[in-house]
Amino acid sequence: MTPGKGAQGQGSPAALFQDWLPAAGRSTGQSLPWLAAQRVQARARVRELGVPSPKSEGWRYSSLSPLLEQGFRAVGEASGEAGSALDPGALQTLLIPELRSHRVVLVNGRFDAALSALGTLPRGVRIGGLRDSLARDPDALEGLLTSVAGDGSHVFTAINTASLDDGVVLLMERGALLEEPLEVIHVALPASADARGHELAPPVAHPRLLFSLGDGAQAEIIERYVGPGGGPSCTNAVVEIALGRGALLRHRRIQDEHADGFHLSGVYLSQGADSRYEGINIGLGGRWARTDLVMRFTGEHAECDLRGLYLAGDRQLLDYHLDVHHGLPHCASRENFKGILFGKGRAVFDGLVYVAPDAQKTDAAMSNRNLILSPNAEVDTKPQLEIYADDVKCSHGTTVGQIEPEMLFYLRSRGISAGLARRMLCLGFAGEIIDGLGPAALREHVTEQVGARLEQAPL
Amino acid sequence: MLSVKGLRANVGENEILTGLDLEVGPGEVHAIMGPNGSGKSTFAHVLSGREGYEVTSGSVQFDGHDLLELEPEERARLGLFLAFQYPVELPGVNNTYFLKAALNAIRKSRGESELDAVSFMRLMKERLKVLHLDDSLLKRPVNFGFSGGEKKRNEIFQMAMLEPRLAILDETDSGLDIDALRIVADGVNALRDPARSMIVVTHYQRLLDYIEPDHVHVLARGRIIRSGGKELALELEERGYGWIDEVAA
Amino acid sequence: MSASTADLPTSTPAATAASQYDAIVRSGYEHGFVTEIESDTLPPGLDEGVIRAISARKGEPAFMTDWRLAAYRKWLQMPTPAWASVHHPPIDYQAISYFSAPKKKDGPKSLDEVDPVLLETYRKLGIPIEEQKALAGVAVDAVFDSVSVATTFREKLAEVGVIFCSISEALQEHPELVRQYLGSVVPATDNYYAGLNSAVFTDGTFVYVPKHTRCPMELSTYFRINTANTGQFERTLIIAEEGSYVSYLEGCTAPQRDENQLHAAVVELIALEGAEIKYSTVQNWYPGDEHGRGGIYNFVTKRGDCRGARSKISWTQVETGSAITWKYPSCILRGDDSVGEFYSVAVTKGRQQADTGTKMIHLGKNTRSTIVSKGISAQHGQQSYRGLVRIAAKAEGARNHTQCDSLLIGDKCAANTFPYIEVKNPTAKMEHEATTSKISDDQLFYCRSRGLAEEDAVSMIVNGFCKEVFNELPMEFAVEAQKLLSISLEGAVG
Secondary structure, eight states: OOOOOOOSSOSOHHHHHHTTSOOTTOSSOTTOHHHHHHHHHHHHHHHHHOSOOTTSGGGTTSOSHHHHTTOOEEHHHHHOTTTOOOOHHHHHHHSOTTOOOEEEEEETTEEOTTTOBOOOOOTTEEEEEHHHHHHHOHHHHTTTTTTTTOSOSOHHHHHHHHTOOOEEEEEEOTTOBOOSOEEEEEEOOOOOBOTTSOBOOOEEEOOEEEEEEOTTOEEEEEEEEEOOOSSOEEEEEEEEEEEOTTOEEEEEEEEOOOTTEEEEEEEEEEEOTTOEEEEEEEEOOOSEEEEEEEEEESSTTOEEEEEEEEEEOTTOEEEEEEEEEEOSTTOEEEEEEEEEEOTTOEEEEEEEEEEOTTOTTOEEEEEEEEEEOSTTOEEEEEEEEEEOOSSOEEEEEEEEEOOOHHHHHHHHHTTOOHHHHHHHHHHHHHHHHHTTOOSHHHHHHHHHHHHHHHHHSOO | OEEEEEEEEEETTEEEEEEEEEEEOTTOEEEEEOOTTSSHHHHHHHHHTOTTOEEEEEEEEETTEEGGGSOHHHHHHHTEEEEOSSOOOOTTOBHHHHHHHHHHHHHHHTTOOOOOHHHHHHHHHHHHHHTTOOGGGGGSBTTTTOOHHHHHHHHHHHHHHHOOSEEEEESTTTTOOHHHHHHHHHHHHHTOBTTBEEEEEESSSGGGGTSOOSEEEEEETTEEEEEESTHHHHHHHHHOSHHHHHHHO | OOOOGGGSOTTOTTSOHHHHHHHHHHHHHGGGOOTTOOSSSOOSOOSHHHHHHHHHHTTOOHHHHHHHHHHHHHHHTOOOOOOSSOOOOOOOGGGSOSOOOSSOTTSOSSGGGSOHHHHHHHHHHTOOHHHHHHHHTOOOOTTSOHHHHHHHHHHHHHHHTOEEEEHHHHHHHOHHHHHHHTTSSSOTTSOHHHHHHHHHOOEEEEEEEOTTOBOSSOEEGGGGTTTOOOOSSEEEEEEEOTTOEEEEEEEOSSOBOOSOOEEOOEEEEEEOTTOEEEEEEEEOBOOOOTTOTTOOEEEEEEEEEEOSTTOEEEEEEEEOOOSEEEEOOEEEEOSTTOEEEEEEEEEEOTTOEEEEOOEEEEOSTTOEEEEEEEEEEETTOEEEEEEEEEEOTTOTTOEEEEEEEEEEESSSOEEEEEEEEEEOOTTOEEEEEEEEEEOOHHHHHHHHTTTOOHHHHHHHHHHHHTHHHHTTSOHHHHHHHHHHHHHHTTTOOO
């Protein structure tokens, strides 16, 4: 076992995160002044922000202790440059067989060209590893990379920026169309032993993803977070998305980390006029997972549709934070998250829809519904509206409840066992979100996974 | 009573009414028919003073008043009544309370005394009887959760209570099945009066089977292109609206 | 004067030795305070000497003095709350006089000296002339003898055993009841303003309803409007014994002026088994002028404890006044099958700010709570609903329904909704719905096309919007509240 760092919220906050950052000067793109400046600034930001206090509003329901206790260290430091490799056979078990895609594989945040299968890309579309892209054509990334996520107030985003080294880049020119989805598989591997057989500290990876869609471009992106398990691992991903005028992005994110997986992701979206973003976030695995979705409109008449489904069972904390900022008029957003809690599972939904004074004709509706199946599960939900414009249509709704006894009775009276009936009803509840997933192979895969999780649940 | 001359009106950039002329005398029932988009509802809304329409030229005289200069409530107090195509819901606002407030506002402007609760209830009962309506709608909030038919009946009931001099029925038949249509039409007929004029705006001839008009006008591209007696409605029913474009063009 | 360490109650272990020492040292010197002061008004400033003086002037039992001092020492260590969505300049607690004479000699001599705007509002509300005088702070002559009115009522209440008096009287006549219950729902350490109140409260209301007794009338502070000036730190304690019922009305619809800018009241309700307390508030303190100058800061802690099984506490509030309102009438649903309710209408216009809502803490089995909050913001009004629904692990079968609607009038106002929902029990069922909208042009036009003036139409729609809450108010209060709402929104449209 790796000795824990004993981080109980005591000690110097800056020092706590020191191990999360790579040694200065080791990252890629050192010769790029703009990038170096961003890193230095982010490092300062990490020091400034420190470890979030459990009393701060954004962290009141999600204790950081389990994460800090693991003593994670930045990947390069933890397992050596070459230490984390995944053999192709192991990858096969993590793939969805029927899913056709342009496949990118990141192993502990590193772009793995050998495992990736990009296929033939349509005209106007570039996909590649971040490190390679920075080496080949840094000008294409200047002004884009880090511009959407910005400086921000999120310390884990700042850590990611300070550690910025590798990841994935998708650049689409005006009008480009990606017919098959881009699939990004994030594989988190646990610590490996060093050459002398000493166990290393568990690794934290900081992959950075940049998806830029030019005016009118259309794409579908599937992100999957997986790992074979066998020890703690942590992924701290940041995804930056810039949508041009009229662009359309369907973004599916499946968090299915292993039982000792820790997960942090920050998704930052900037939407141009008339663009549409459809995001579906599925939270199935991991021990401790927090996702922040930060949405900004940069043009009018844009639409943002965020959906989510989380299943939290024993020893799991799944935490979703939505920050949807309507700063311009005539934009619409939908936030619809559903959760199923069982065992000792815990979930947090903290959604904010903010409507600025000039954002007239904003149309926003937020909904969070939860099924809580066991006496030891807990859900904390906080759907907030902050509205400073008057001509708006905004609403939110939250429910927490159990399976309706009448429904259960109806199924049982037709001869279905109580267990199966519960699972059927849960799947029905989840279906509203899952059904939005395309392509069919992915939808079936997720349905199976959800079914399997429910099967394990002591219903 | 009502005299519309050369009325032109825009919605945004588009000119919807393009020089509409109409004369309505006391006690007359006029039907205005026309295809979708011909400007029927716009005309009804301009008469009642709804925002969002810009009158660019022409005039509307109502009992010697320049109607276009008046606020919606002033028009209502002069005796203009619009039965809405889509009556809006007013959550929590009791129907009876609403009607009493409206009636007393109108009475007050006419220099009549306000009705107290007892006389108002008496009047309401009497009008319900005339229209063969029951009082179930009165206890609910205005139009709130009403079915389409209930909303239209409620409009006619308001008309009976407020006793307008000119009533405009804007597609009152839309969305009604034949039974509901008959109830509404019976109500309207019960309110016909030598001192009360009506403008019945409709797409279909069907309503005119029940409410017999004195005059029928065909509206196309924002103006009246033909006027006649009730037989014109039948002709429209047979020929459809297809021929109108040729005439209007 | 000085305090010896022996005076420090043992119930304040958290107070650090350093700060105790500090308090002891400070108490002797601040503002040259001396106990011999005969005047009815204490000089501005706050220290232990002031608190002892307040307690002494009121002839309180020793436990009360100790309790106040303990509260004060805790308060010194508390940070001011910074999380509510309200903004105001820092309050100088040393500039406040914590005890002043009940009768103001410098008030207006007659209605002629009272602000005509205020009188116009009284007239619209249909308030009799003598009551207008009372409300405006004019010295009241013999014609309006509220003391005798109150006495009549008190006799009637005494027949059934209901105690209804000021908290000062209760401390004299029923010290054991006060001692048992005071601070048992809102401890002095609860929050900054509750702490301050516990240390310095000057008066308030005490109600005790004996077992199986239905209080024969609505109790209202109105009846003692001139018998005691409860001042800015009001304390209310209501105890409903097993199987009893009481309905209490606080405040009145007429706008009230007060030279005290800071109001920090504490209200504690205790409902024992099968008891029901209905607490209605109409708050119409002076909101300040159109630039927000001079309004009341209303920082209130109200909490009810459904201590017994099948008990029920219902809060209904109509908040139209004050420059800043900060209040969250809450229910602790401890007893099985207990019920908590919160019905609220809050209006903010001009430069008013309101951060209000409720907390429903479900601890017992089959506890139920209902929250209906209607917020109306006009002009530059800022309003936040902040609510917590917590369903504890043992609260089997708990139910909550929350409906939280905001109506916006004009484009400079704001309406925020911050619900916190924490559920730890699978059999719980909670639903939260919230909407934000403006009065639609279609609704306004519909009303106007039926002959109603725009202002009447707005008032009608707003009253419709608030219907669910007004239905909870005692009848005559509801009628007044509707009128009040219409008057509050006059000139807010357009």
